[in-house]
Amino acid sequence: MKRRTLLASAAMGLALAAAPAFAQDKPKIGFVYVGPVNDGGWSQHHHEAAVKMKEHFGDSIEMIEQESVPEGADAERVLTQMALSGADLIFTTSFGYMDPTINVAAKFPDVKFEHATGYKTADNVSAYSARFYEGRAITGYLAGAMTKSNKIGYIGSFPIPEVIRGINSSFLHAKKANPDVEMSVVWLSTWFDPAKEADATQALLDQGVDVVLAHTDSTAPLSVLEKAGGFGFGQAGDMYDYAPEPRLSSIIDEWAPYYIDRVQAIIDGTWTSQNVWQGIGDGMVGIGEITGPVPEDVKATVLKMKDDIASGAYHPFTGPINKQDGSAWLADGEVAEDGVLAGMNFYVEGLTGDIPN
Amino acid sequence: MDPVLLVASIMVSATPILLAALGEMVVEKAGVLNLGVEGMMITGAVVGFAAAVSTGSPVVGFLAAALASAVLSLSFGFLTQVLLSNQVATGLGLTLVGLGLSALVGAGFEGVRAPGMGKLWIPGLAEIPVIGPMFFRHDFMVYVSLLLVAGVWAFLKYTRAGLILRAVGEDHESAHALGYKVVRVRLAAIFFGGACAGLGGAYVSLVRVPQWTEGMTAGAGWIALAIVVFASWRPLGVLIGAYLFGGVTVLQLNLQAAGAKVPVELLSMSPYLITILVLVIISARGVHGAPGSLGRSFHASA
Structure with missing residues (x-):
C-alpha cells in the first residue's frame, strides 16, 4: 500500500512538473x-x-x-x-x-x-x-537596353520551371528593348559554386557577351564583371556592394x-x-535601385513597367508569343495561365539551344 | 570561339587544383595520405583573402595563405605521425575543421573587394602573336605554379633529399633501418603539401572569383586528390591532369555559351567522364605507381 501511494504521488509529482512545461510549449x-x-x-x-x-x-x-x-x-x-x-x-x-x-x-x-x-x-x-519572372522582365529589359555587343548571357542552375520562366521572361523583355539581341544560356547544375559561376561568367564574356544575368546564388558573377567589365544584376538579394557598376539593378526576395x-x-x-x-504587387518581389549608366528614358520605361506589373495592368507573358519551334503559344493580347507557367518546360521563340532534361 | 582566350581561361581555371594536387602528390610520395586538402584549400582561401585585403598586397596574401594552411596541416602531421592516429579519419577531420574555421575567420570579409593582381608579361615572349596572349600574359601565380611543378620534378628525380623522401614513402621500415628520420621527412612533406593547398585556395579567392564566400572551394580539394591518382604520382602527370580537368571544365562552359549543338548533360559530365576514362586506362595498364607505404602509420619501435 505504502509503495503504491509512493508511486502515485511520484506520478502526480511528475504530472505536476510536466504540466506547466506543456502549457509554456x-x-x-x-x-x-x-x-x-x-x-x-x-x-x-x-x-x-x-x-x-x-x-x-x-x-x-x-x-x-x-x-x-x-x-x-x-x-x-x-x-x-x-x-x-x-x-x-x-x-x-x-x-x-x-x-x-x-x-x-x-x-x-x-x-x-x-x-x-x-x-x-x-x-x-x-x-x-x-513571381520572380516579373522581376526578370525588368532586368531583362535593362540587359537588352545596355548591351553594346547585342549579346547577353544567362547563367542557369537547374532546368526547372522557375529558371526557365526567368530565362524566357528576360529574353522577351531584352528583345523589347533591343530587337537584335541574342542570349546565350549556360547551365551549371548547381545553385552555389562561386568558382564555377565565375568561370561561366568568364566564358560568356569570352564569347562576346557584355551583360550577364544569373540565376545562381553567389555574387561571383558580379565579382568577375567588376574585374573584366560588363554589367550584371543582383539576384535574390540587392547585392548593393557591387553598385553602381557592374550591378545595374536587382531582384530582391521579400x-x-x-x-x-x-x-x-x-x-x-x-x-x-x-x-x-x-509578385511585385504583393511585395514578395522587390526591384533594387537602378544604378550605373542607365539612360533616363530606359529607367522611366522600366519603372513604368514595374508599376504596371504591380497594378496588374501588364503581364510579362502577354501574346503574341511563339514557342522556340515557331508554334503559337499565346495569341495577340492573350495572357499566360498560371498552370502553364508553373510547369513551363519550353523556350520561347528566338532562344537557341536545348533545355537539358 | 577564340582559342587564345580559351587557353588563357583554362590556365586560370586549372591553377588552383594544380597547386593543391602537386602538394598532395609530394605528401603521398612520402607515404602519407592526407584527405584534408579541401579543408586546407578553404583555409588558404580565407586567410589569403583576409591578408591581401588588410595589407593591400596579393603577394602577402599568398604567403599568409601558404603559411596558415601549412601550420594547419601540421596539426594533421602531429596527430598521424606522432600520435599515430588513423590517416583517413584525421584527414577527413582536417577538412571539416578547415571548412568550419574558414567560415568563422571569413565572417567579416563578405562583400569586400580583393586588391587587384596585375598581369605579369614575360618580356619578349608575351609579344609573340597567339602564343604570347595564351601563355605569357598571366598573373605571377600561374608561373609560380609551373615553376613548382618543375622544381618538384627535379627534386624528386635528381636530389638526394628527393630520393630519401621517395624511400620513406616506398618502405618506411627500410628507410628507418638506413637511419633516415621517417617522421621528420613526413612532417616536412605534410608542411609542403599544406602550403601548396593554401596557395591553391588563395588563388580561388584572390584571382579566379575574386571574393570571399563561405564554402567557395566547393570540392576542388577532392578533385586534386583524384588528380594525384590520375597522375600515377608523377609531377608531369599532375600538370596534365590538372590542365585536362580545368580545360574540359572551361571548354564545356564555352561550348554552352557559344551555343554548340551538343547536349548540355554530356558537356557537364565530360570532365568527370574523361577523368574516369583515364583512370580506367591507367588501371588496365597495371601500373599504378602508388608509394608502397601509402597511408600506413610508422612507429620506430615496431
Whole structure:
C-alpha cells in the first residue's frame, strides 16, 4: 500500500512538473537552407527573413535553422530530425526539397510544412513562391537596353520551371528593348559554386557577351564583371556592394511578411494548406535601385513597367508569343495561365539551344 | 570561339587544383595520405583573402595563405605521425575543421573587394602573336605554379633529399633501418603539401572569383586528390591532369555559351567522364605507381 501511494504521488509529482512545461510549449519554427546563410543571395535572404520573423514574435516562439543542406536524401534526414525535435512548422527553402518535404510530411501529419518554389502540396504542406519572372522582365529589359555587343548571357542552375520562366521572361523583355539581341544560356547544375559561376561568367564574356544575368546564388558573377567589365544584376538579394557598376539593378526576395503571416497562423491555430504565388504587387518581389549608366528614358520605361506589373495592368507573358519551334503559344493580347507557367518546360521563340532534361 | 582566350581561361581555371594536387602528390610520395586538402584549400582561401585585403598586397596574401594552411596541416602531421592516429579519419577531420574555421575567420570579409593582381608579361615572349596572349600574359601565380611543378620534378628525380623522401614513402621500415628520420621527412612533406593547398585556395579567392564566400572551394580539394591518382604520382602527370580537368571544365562552359549543338548533360559530365576514362586506362595498364607505404602509420619501435 505504502509503495503504491509512493508511486502515485511520484506520478502526480511528475504530472505536476510536466504540466506547466506543456502549457509554456512555444511554437517551434524550423528553417532549412540549401546554401550557407551568408552566401550573399538566396539562402541569406531566407535567413534574414527568418530572423525578422523571429524579432517580430520575440520570445513567444522558438526558431531552429539548418544551413547548407544538400537536396535529396540528406534533406529528408534533416527534416525528420527537425520534426522529431518538436518543430511545429518547417520552411524548406529550395526547389529540390519538394519530394523530401512531401515524404517527411506524410510521416508527421501533425507537423506543418511550407515548401518554397515548388508545386506539390498536401494537407500539412503548403507551397509558396514568388513571381520572380516579373522581376526578370525588368532586368531583362535593362540587359537588352545596355548591351553594346547585342549579346547577353544567362547563367542557369537547374532546368526547372522557375529558371526557365526567368530565362524566357528576360529574353522577351531584352528583345523589347533591343530587337537584335541574342542570349546565350549556360547551365551549371548547381545553385552555389562561386568558382564555377565565375568561370561561366568568364566564358560568356569570352564569347562576346557584355551583360550577364544569373540565376545562381553567389555574387561571383558580379565579382568577375567588376574585374573584366560588363554589367550584371543582383539576384535574390540587392547585392548593393557591387553598385553602381557592374550591378545595374536587382531582384530582391521579400519573404519576411509571408513568414510572419504563416507563423501567426500557427499561433492562432488557423493554419491551412495553400499554394500561393506572389509578385511585385504583393511585395514578395522587390526591384533594387537602378544604378550605373542607365539612360533616363530606359529607367522611366522600366519603372513604368514595374508599376504596371504591380497594378496588374501588364503581364510579362502577354501574346503574341511563339514557342522556340515557331508554334503559337499565346495569341495577340492573350495572357499566360498560371498552370502553364508553373510547369513551363519550353523556350520561347528566338532562344537557341536545348533545355537539358 | 577564340582559342587564345580559351587557353588563357583554362590556365586560370586549372591553377588552383594544380597547386593543391602537386602538394598532395609530394605528401603521398612520402607515404602519407592526407584527405584534408579541401579543408586546407578553404583555409588558404580565407586567410589569403583576409591578408591581401588588410595589407593591400596579393603577394602577402599568398604567403599568409601558404603559411596558415601549412601550420594547419601540421596539426594533421602531429596527430598521424606522432600520435599515430588513423590517416583517413584525421584527414577527413582536417577538412571539416578547415571548412568550419574558414567560415568563422571569413565572417567579416563578405562583400569586400580583393586588391587587384596585375598581369605579369614575360618580356619578349608575351609579344609573340597567339602564343604570347595564351601563355605569357598571366598573373605571377600561374608561373609560380609551373615553376613548382618543375622544381618538384627535379627534386624528386635528381636530389638526394628527393630520393630519401621517395624511400620513406616506398618502405618506411627500410628507410628507418638506413637511419633516415621517417617522421621528420613526413612532417616536412605534410608542411609542403599544406602550403601548396593554401596557395591553391588563395588563388580561388584572390584571382579566379575574386571574393570571399563561405564554402567557395566547393570540392576542388577532392578533385586534386583524384588528380594525384590520375597522375600515377608523377609531377608531369599532375600538370596534365590538372590542365585536362580545368580545360574540359572551361571548354564545356564555352561550348554552352557559344551555343554548340551538343547536349548540355554530356558537356557537364565530360570532365568527370574523361577523368574516369583515364583512370580506367591507367588501371588496365597495371601500373599504378602508388608509394608502397601509402597511408600506413610508422612507429620506430615496431
